[in-house]
Amino acid sequence: MTYNNQDYFFCSTKLAQSVFSIDLLATFKERSSEKRSSEQEASEPRIKVQVKHKPDSAVPVNDIRSLMGLLSNKIGEIGLFVTSGRFTPEAEKVARDSSVHVRLINFDSFIQLWQQFYDALTDEEKDWLPLYKIYFLGSNE
Numbered sequence: 001m002t003y004n005n006q007d008y009f010f011c012s013t014k015l016a017q018s019v020f021s022i023d024l025l026a027t028f029k030e031r032s033s034e035k036r037s038s039e040q041e042a043s044e045p046r047i048k049v050q051v052k053h054k055p056d057s058a059v060p061v062n063d064i065r066s067l068m069g070l071l072s073n074k075i076g077e078i079g080l081f082v083t084s085g086r087f088t089p090e091a092e093k094v095a096r097d098s099s100v101h102v103r104l105i106n107f108d109s110f111i112q113l114w115q116q117f118y119d120a121l122t123d124e125e126k127d128w129l130p131l132y133k134i135y136f137l138g139s140n141e
Helices: 004-018 019-031 061-069 088-099 107-120
Strands: 041-052 075-083 102-104
Touching: 019 075, 061 075, 061 088, 061 102, 088 102, 102 107
Parallel strands: 041 075, 075 102
Antiparallel strands: none
């Protein structure tokens, strides 16, 4: 089965909206507990998502910087960059060293997270990227 850009976008958006809510809310609460001036605090997490469907290439550092440029230093502003490919080492370093919170998700991480939270999805959401359990006969030895 082949997935197009729209399928990948819907799956990525769903991950950003609900699957990551636990992780992102924890990050928000952790960062909110740090001492900051009230003008730096956001009232609730804001997630900005960028999706690139380029399975045969690496996302360059300039794409990460573009997303970072949309984020402020307010606590609760989170950038999520999802790709069906991979990231260049420089892009990973820039995201890791950034003063704003940016999370990079490559294809392998995306599939791992989809599997982890699959049971929490609605039937309609599962149709975007269906998974099927495969059972193997084992022994009790």
